[in-house]
Amino acid sequence: MFQYHCLNPIAEKGLGLFNEEYKKSEDLQECDAVLVRSAKMHDMELPESVKVIARAGAGVNNIPVKDCAEKGVVVFNTPGANANGVKELVLAGMLLASRDIVGGIEWVAKEKDQEDIDKLAEKQKKQFAGCEIMGKKLGIIGLGAIGAMVANAASALGMEVYGYDPYISIDAAWNLSRTIKHIKSLDEIYSQCDYITIHVPLLDSTKEMINKEALDKMKDGVVLLNFARDLLVDEDALIEALDSGKVKKYVTDFANHTVAGHKGILVTPHLGASTEESEENCAVMAVKEVRDFLENGNIKNSVNFPNCDMGTCVAVGRIAICHKNIPNMISQFTKILGAEGLNIADMTNKSKGEYAYTLIDLESTASKEALDELKAIEGVSRVRVVK
Ligand SMILES: NC(=O)c1ccc[n+]([C@@H]2O[C@H](COP(=O)([O-])OP(=O)(O)OC[C@H]3O[C@@H](n4cnc5c(N)ncnc54)[C@H](O)[C@@H]3O)[C@@H](O)[C@H]2O)c1
Numbered sequence: 001m002f003q004y005h006c007l008n009p010i011a012e013k014g015l016g017l018f019n020e021e022y023k024k025s026e027d028l029q030e031c032d033a034v035l036v037r038s039a040k041m042h043d044m045e046l047p048e049s050v051k052v053i054a055r056a057g058a059g060v061n062n063i064p065v066k067d068c069a070e071k072g073v074v075v076f077n078t079p080g081a082n083a084n085g086v087k088e089l090v091l092a093g094m095l096l097a098s099r100d101i102v103g104g105i106e107w108v109a110k111e112k113d114q115e116d117i118d119k120l121a122e123k124q125k126k127q128f129a130g131c132e133i134m135g136k137k138l139g140i141i142g143l144g145a146i147g148a149m150v151a152n153a154a155s156a157l158g159m160e161v162y163g164y165d166p167y168i169s170i171d172a173a174w175n176l177s178r179t180i181k182h183i184k185s186l187d188e189i190y191s192q193c194d195y196i197t198i199h200v201p202l203l204d205s206t207k208e209m210i211n212k213e214a215l216d217k218m219k220d221g222v223v224l225l226n227f228a229r230d231l232l233v234d235e236d237a238l239i240e241a242l243d244s245g246k247v248k249k250y251v252t253d254f255a256n257h258t259v260a261g262h263k264g265i266l267v268t269p270h271l272g273a274s275t276e277e278s279e280e281n282c283a284v285m286a287v288k289e290v291r292d293f294l295e296n297g298n299i300k301n302s303v304n305f306p307n308c309d310m311g312t313c314v315a316v317g318r319i320a321i322c323h324k325n326i327p328n329m330i331s332q333f334t335k336i337l338g339a340e341g342l343n344i345a346d347m348t349n350k351s352k353g354e355y356a357y358t359l360i361d362l363e364s365t366a367s368k369e370a371l372d373e374l375k376a377i378e379g380v381s382r383v384r385v386v387k
């Protein structure tokens with residue numbers, strides 16, 4: 001029996017995929033798995049029982065990913081599962097920034113009791129007029145799941161799309177429309193584009209990448225959209241650029257005291273992935289990842305351990321070892337198992353950066369002593385009997 005705990009509400013369509021072998025628990029103690037959306041986990045004390053965290057979403061900046069790797073806790077996310085939801089809101093954001101739709105709707109609501117509201121509307125509407133996005137230049141920073149979808153959709157709407165992503169995956173590149181201009185320098189995006197949208201993860205290297213220097217290089221009257229993370233933008237510098245007229249509108253999905261209520265800023269309350277479809281897609285993917293990991297030891301879409309798949313175990317036993325990616329680990333594992341007369345039926349070892357993962361199928365059951373010896377190897381963070 002496995003236990004899981006949800007730190008945020010997770011769509012029932014996903015949780016329904018847990019079978020009778022799983023129990024939802026109201027507290028973390030004794031849990032094998034944690035499911036999370038945006039809850040901040042950096043200061044959370046995780047019990048030793050937690051082996052896996054699944055982020056039902058893309059960004060993992062709310063999770064101490066490296067600390068988890070050190071403790072042998074595998075962290076998953078759900079790449080692409082909410083990308084369409086975000087893409088649609090980005091398109092809406094561009095339209096809201098281009099036409100004063102919000103101002104117009106608010107005006108009608110305010111004047112609703114005017115007898116001649118229809119005539120008044122025709123007179124007043126010029127104050128809400130705007131511009132079209134067709135023919136405008138859109139710069140996209142980050143062409144992953146969301147950026148690539150935004151690029152293709154904006155291109156289909158007649159925008160001239162400039163894309164910048166020095167680390168683009170082959171899959172994302174294949175999915176991009178041929179109309180997207182491949183841009184190799186951010187300066188070109190800044191100097192050419194009327195709209196700029198950012199779709200990169202929040203990392204030390206991307207924090208405040210949109211700063212005063214970047215803003216100064218942008219075209220006068222640029223519209224900036226941020227549906228990725230607020231800390232990617234130096235929002236004090238942004239406010240200055242807005243107040244000076246350099247930036248026409250800032251559309252952000254992240255409410256905070258700097259942006260909320262400020263003229264020229266449209267703020268949504270982190271709604272990018274808040275659609276029925278995205279919430280369900282993320283929950284379904286997260287639960288499948290957790291189940292395959294807990295039941296088979298397989299890893300797919302982890303952000304701190306490598307992909308590793310040995311299917312369902314048909315041997316007598318399977319053990320999973322989280323460890324450092326350093327020399328001499330496999331030989332130490334096989335020495336301990338060999339000394340106990342355990343024959344290895346199958347084995348996989350994969351690495352990702354500093355960390356590695358080994359799955360070993362055995363023709364007989366490993367003793368507690370052998371497991372303890374494996375755990376005691378320097379660089380091993382967790383040994384788990386999967387079967
Ligand atoms: N508003 C929301 O509700 C919401 C929903 C989903 C994701 N997000 C945010 O959006 C981000 C992107 O999501 P995604 O699903 O597209 O992720 P993704 O991993 O598919 O794409 C990120 C892309 O950014 C690129 N990148 C990384 N560093 C870069 C840099 N310095 N310059 C240019 N490109 C760089 C990567 O190569 C990758 O292609 C997430 O990390 C998350 O923070 C927000």
Ligand SMILES: O=C(O)CC[C@@H](O)C(=O)O
Nearest residue numbers: 037038057058059273274
């Ligand atoms: O769970 C959410 O609503 C937001 C998810 C989003 O920020 C993400 O990074 O995927």
